[in-house]
Amino acid sequence: MNQLETAQNPQNLKRVVIDPVTRVEGHGKVTILLDDDNNIHQVRLHIVEFRGFEKFIQGRPYWEIPVLVQRLCGICPVSHHLAASKAVDMISGVKQLTPTADNLRRMLHLGQTLQSHALHFFHLSSPDLLFGFEDDVSHRNIIGVIKDYPDIGIKGVKLRKFGQQVIEVISGKRVHGTAGIPGGMNKVMSIPERDKLLQNIDQIIGWSQDAVKIAKDAFLLNEDYHKRFGMITSNMLSMVREDGALDLYHGGLRAKNAEGQTIFDHVDYEKYTDYLLEEVKPWSYMKFPFIISLGKEQGWYRVGPLARMNNCDFIPTPLAEAERQTFMADGEGGLVHASLAYHWARMIEMLHSAEAIKELLLDEVTIKDDLIAHGKKTLEGIGIVEAPRGTLFHHYQINEDDTIEKANLIVSTTNNNQAMNEAVRQVASEYLDGHQLTEGLLNHIEVAIRAYDPCLSCATHALGKMPLYVELVDSQGQQIDRLVKNSTGAVCDSLI
Amino acid sequence: MVDKVRIATTSLAGCFGCHMSFLDIDEKLLDLIELVEFDRTPITDIKTCGPCDVGLIEGGVCNSHNVHVLKEFRENCKTLVAVGACAFNGGIPALRNHYELKDCLEESYINGIGIENPQIPNDPEVPLLLDKVHPVHEVVSIDYFLPGCPPSAEAIWTFLNELLSGQEIVLPYTALHYD
Numbered sequence: 075m076n077q078l079e080t081a082q083n084p085q086n087l088k089r090v091v092i093d094p095v096t097r098v099e100g101h102g103k104v105t106i107l108l109d110d111d112n113n114i115h116q117v118r119l120h121i122v123e124f125r126g127f128e129k130f131i132q133g134r135p136y137w138e139i140p141v142l143v144q145r146l147c148g149i150c151p152v153s154h155h156l157a158a159s160k161a162v163d164m165i166s167g168v169k170q171l172t173p174t175a176d177n178l179r180r181m182l183h184l185g186q187t188l189q190s191h192a193l194h195f196f197h198l199s200s201p202d203l204l205f206g207f208e209d210d211v212s213h214r215n216i217i218g219v220i221k222d223y224p225d226i227g228i229k230g231v232k233l234r235k236f237g238q239q240v241i242e243v244i245s246g247k248r249v250h251g252t253a254g255i256p257g258g259m260n261k262v263m264s265i266p267e268r269d270k271l272l273q274n275i276d277q278i279i280g281w282s283q284d285a286v287k288i289a290k291d292a293f294l295l296n297e298d299y300h301k302r303f304g305m306i307t308s309n310m311l312s313m314v315r316e317d318g319a320l321d322l323y324h325g326g327l328r329a330k331n332a333e334g335q336t337i338f339d340h341v342d343y344e345k346y347t348d349y350l351l352e353e354v355k356p357w358s359y360m361k362f363p364f365i366i367s368l369g370k371e372q373g374w375y376r377v378g379p380l381a382r383m384n385n386c387d388f389i390p391t392p393l394a395e396a397e398r399q400t401f402m403a404d405g406e407g408g409l410v411h412a413s414l415a416y417h418w419a420r421m422i423e424m425l426h427s428a429e430a431i432k433e434l435l436l437d438e439v440t441i442k443d444d445l446i447a448h449g450k451k452t453l454e455g456i457g458i459v460e461a462p463r464g465t466l467f468h469h470y471q472i473n474e475d476d477t478i479e480k481a482n483l484i485v486s487t488t489n490n491n492q493a494m495n496e497a498v499r500q501v502a503s504e505y506l507d508g509h510q511l512t513e514g515l516l517n518h519i520e521v522a523i524r525a526y527d528p529c530l531s532c533a534t535h536a537l538g539k540m541p542l543y544v545e546l547v548d549s550q551g552q553q554i555d556r557l558v559k560n561s562t563g564a565v566c567d568s569l570i
Numbered sequence: 571m572v573d574k575v576r577i578a579t580t581s582l583a584g585c586f587g588c589h590m591s592f593l594d595i596d597e598k599l600l601d602l603i604e605l606v607e608f609d610r611t612p613i614t615d616i617k618t619c620g621p622c623d624v625g626l627i628e629g630g631v632c633n634s635h636n637v638h639v640l641k642e643f644r645e646n647c648k649t650l651v652a653v654g655a656c657a658f659n660g661g662i663p664a665l666r667n668h669y670e671l672k673d674c675l676e677e678s679y680i681n682g683i684g685i686e687n688p689q690i691p692n693d694p695e696v697p698l699l700l701d702k703v704h705p706v707h708e709v710v711s712i713d714y715f716l717p718g719c720p721p722s723a724e725a726i727w728t729f730l731n732e733l734l735s736g737q738e739i740v741l742p743y744t745a746l747h748y749d
Binding site: 094096097099100101103105118120122123124125126128129130131132142145146147148149151193197198211212214215216217220228231232234235238247248249250347350351352353354355356357358359361364370469480482517 | 593
């Protein structure tokens with residue numbers, strides 16, 4: 075598919091643009107170049123905004139960083155807060171948190187994963203899966219889901235609510251709270267707080283099981299089509315625990331190739347720069363990471379729920395592990411590569427999060443008050459977590475005066491940059507090639523992107539929306555087709 | 571049947587946190603959709619803002635697209651509300667105003683750790699950045715400001731209820747905070 079990244083003679087081609095991609099977090103657009111016979115020559119997903127966090131956090135005191143950088147993203151602020159907190163632990167010389175602080179950090183992260191996965195599946199993607207990719211645009215949203223399937227819509231709202239409540243209890247606020255401090259956590263969980271969460275947890279586990287079933291049934295209902303849609307094969311990267319278990323908070327880096335063979339395993343993440351580089355391309359603000367040993371052509375990989383299912387040896391909670399086994403059986407002995415299988419994997423992780431939250435709530439260590447560990451300060455810190463969307467890297471170097479000198483962030487979505495581009499190319503060549511443009515057709519491309527749950531807010535630290543306007547011009551620049559979405563969402567030939 | 575109030579929302583140079591806080595009204599969302607209908611928002615596939623009663627803007631203004639979208643909202647929304655710290659004063663993204671834009675770009679794409687093929691993205695498909703990040707009221711007139719990073723779900727709910735019922739908007743002191 076790589077030949078579709080850059081056309082040989084772009085000056086003679088027609089340009090189609092989808093701007094913006096919607097029902098994803100953040101701002102991206104897709105451009106497609108075709109010849110006069112509508113053969114596709116180039117497809118690109120562009121990330122078009124830029125923030126500059128790496129620069130403007132220079133000179134800030136290092137202990138401020140977890141609170142500052144979580145403003146990268148209001149959807150997964152906890153992931154940034156915790157990756158930065160882990161880096162700050164390392165700067166503080168703390169290698170091992172107290173058991174209570176470790177439990178609280180983990181529960182905070184699981185609450186984040188639960189709410190983010192619920193948001194993405196129910197609020198953003200379920201309309202495509204429940205109504206079909208070509209459903210009417212005014213209906214194809216969470217409001218439509220609540221009206222047509224109130225049971226599903228309300229469960230989605232309540233699952234997200236519970237995840238947010240876990241975050242609120244531990245960090246003080248649902249969005250941009252504070253919890254992590256150098257070497258530990260800033261507050262104990264009280265018994266009433268714990269009991270309040272315990273009251274609802276069994277219901278949440280039950281609803282998460284329902285959600286796995288919805289995602290699984292939707293995928294299997296039209297299995298051949300869903301497997302083929304946006305199908306790519308790739309390397310997979312994630313963190314795993316020492317014993318190979320799925321672990322969203324801590325572990326070593328594991329990479330497998332498309333056939334499932336190990337590329338590297340249990341790599342100490344402090345050495346990530348020996349294994350990964352990021353390529354800059356002139357047409358996107360989002361960089362393109364790759365595994366150094368494989369080179370930039372072959373070394374791109376996928377992260378997130380699909381990669382984690384494929385990479386881990388087991389999930390350490392029983393209900394989610396049973397679902398993982400069903401999921402992997404679908405790969406018939408190999409890895410599962412279908413883009414749309416991400417939804418199914420994501421719901422299995424939501425179930426795991428609910429189960430693991432319960433275990434932590436029932437662990438008496440969680441409500442103890444030994445929150446801080448101490449160590450000898452160093453000048454560099456690296457923190458990695460498995461954020462909802464994939465492996466998240468935070469790396470800071472500080473001066474002797476305790477201020478940030480240098481920072482490097484590889485956010486989860488950036489890791490999937492090449493993969494999303496490849497998936498979009500696959501869908502464009504299969505469904506767009508030589509076809510009359512329709513709104514539903516355009517949504518096919520967006521469905522492929524949505525499978526990856528990209529957070530373009532994280533990736534560029536920016537957002538923005540433009541009207542959707544697609545035009546097809548011939549090689550002389552003459553417009554031959556044009557589609558516009560008006561304010562009611564209807565698609566027509568012009569704005570009038 | 572009374573016509574529903576039409577609401578549009580967007581996030582410019584923000585983090586989506588204000589939108590998340592809006593969704594944190596939880597089950598009240600079911601009550602809200604009895605009273606309002608949504609125009610362009612990140613959760614619908616409506617891509618341009620049409621005539622609306624209320625527009626909610628999250629985020630500051632950092633590039634030419636943000637300017638375009640903000641003007642589109644001002645032209646179409648009877649009441650325009652700046653929601654959250656970034657819309658108010660640029661917020662965290664405006665920390666880059668202390669530096670030259672060129673230095674910010676070079677740090678990310680040339681001098682960063684582990685960069686292959688260093689260059690500053692310059693394709694025509696990549697839109698123009700403004701040299702500074704601006705609050706929204708420097709670009710269009712704003713009718714209401716709702717503070718917070720983000721404003722709490724309660725503050726957003728109270729604000730919308732009072733705005734929609736035509737009351738004077740009074741937020742309790744505890745709801746007016748800036749972190």
